[in-house]
Amino acid sequence: MIKISRSQTSSMVPVLLYTAGGAQCTILREGANLVSWIPANGGEQLFISRCSGSVDGLPVRGGIPLVFPQFAEMGPLPKHGILRNVNWDLIAISSQPDCASATLQTECRPFSYPGWPYAFRARLVVELQDHSVFLQFSIQNTGTQTFAFQSAMHAYLRLPGGTPADILGCIPASYFDKQLQSWCEPAMSAPVHINAATDRIYQSPATRLQCQSGVTRLTLQSGGFPETVIWTPWREGAAAIPDLGDDEGDQFICIEPAAIYQAQQLAPGSQWQGRLRLLAETASEPDHEPVPASESTQP
Numbered sequence: 001m002i003k004i005s006r007s008q009t010s011s012m013v014p015v016l017l018y019t020a021g022g023a024q025c026t027i028l029r030e031g032a033n034l035v036s037w038i039p040a041n042g043g044e045q046l047f048i049s050r051c052s053g054s055v056d057g058l059p060v061r062g063g064i065p066l067v068f069p070q071f072a073e074m075g076p077l078p079k080h081g082i083l084r085n086v087n088w089d090l091i092a093i094s095s096q097p098d099c100a101s102a103t104l105q106t107e108c109r110p111f112s113y114p115g116w117p118y119a120f121r122a123r124l125v126v127e128l129q130d131h132s133v134f135l136q137f138s139i140q141n142t143g144t145q146t147f148a149f150q151s152a153m154h155a156y157l158r159l160p161g162g163t164p165a166d167i168l169g170c171i172p173a174s175y176f177d178k179q180l181q182s183w184c185e186p187a188m189s190a191p192v193h194i195n196a197a198t199d200r201i202y203q204s205p206a207t208r209l210q211c212q213s214g215v216t217r218l219t220l221q222s223g224g225f226p227e228t229v230i231w232t233p234w235r236e237g238a239a240a241i242p243d244l245g246d247d248e249g250d251q252f253i254c255i256e257p258a259a260i261y262q263a264q265q266l267a268p269g270s271q272w273q274g275r276l277r278l279l280a281e282t283a284s285e286p287d288h289e290p291v292p293a294s295e296s297t298q299p
Helices: 234-240
Strands: 015-018 024-027 034-038 089-096 099-108 120-128 132-141 147-153 156-158 165-168 175-177 182-184 192-194 198-202 209-213 216-223 227-232 252-266 271-282
Touching: 015 099, 015 120, 024 120, 034 132, 132 147, 147 271, 192 227, 198 252, 209 252, 216 252, 252 271
Parallel strands: none
Antiparallel strands: 015 024, 024 034, 089 099, 099 120, 120 132, 132 271, 147 252, 156 252, 165 192, 165 209, 175 182, 175 198, 198 227, 209 216, 216 271, 227 252
8 A cells, every 4th residue: 555645734844655665755845846765675866965955045956856947047037947946736646556646736927937927837746656756747838928948857866975877878969068168979889977077968868868876777768858968066066066065066966858959839728748757776687667657648
């Protein structure tokens, strides 16, 4: 039997999901940020900085923040847009024989935020299984004007003990290197080895990638996003980030399904969906392929 804990009365209380097999995850109402995911018989897979909350006005550093409608500083809005500091409503929570799920939602009227004159509804569905977690992020244009937006699922994946990582299933596309401020061509048929500061935007979706660090391997599958971001400040870049410990730069890597240079257009009444599924296993285990209920119905 799936156990579910929830609070309908306070936006300060996080949403907790559990499975009978021992998996659990935690979703903050502020920003609908999935800040913890512990698969069955495993450890924490997401990174949260111990310095989160140390700088006024900044959201939690880590988890899986939702980026919309602006990526980074690429526009007039606050960094990564307007959803990370918004309190979301818990509108549904349920259990099935093999998964627990929660749905959170927030709505924006025209001109609710300076620099953003459009109306929309944002929704996040989280489905937890013993060895995987699935996120479905959707935006519906509830206004009368077409708008363009950037988006990403800014997943902070924990690296055990600062161990370098290999990203397998190499992304076969050119990428923009934000450190070099230039476009680059990837090495053919080679994993991306991460042992230094990295900041790249690949012009290809993360349809299926694997991040391997030590004996830990995470498989990422995404849909609806045309691009992929790989970012970590590593040891040399941590000191420049005010809400990150100087010794925390090599404790995570962000692998993000994204729509940045290929921004999305959304007409009135239309809806866009982006999806991310994470599967945890040890490197010696065979691949598991549990498919969350909502993922199996997506086009």
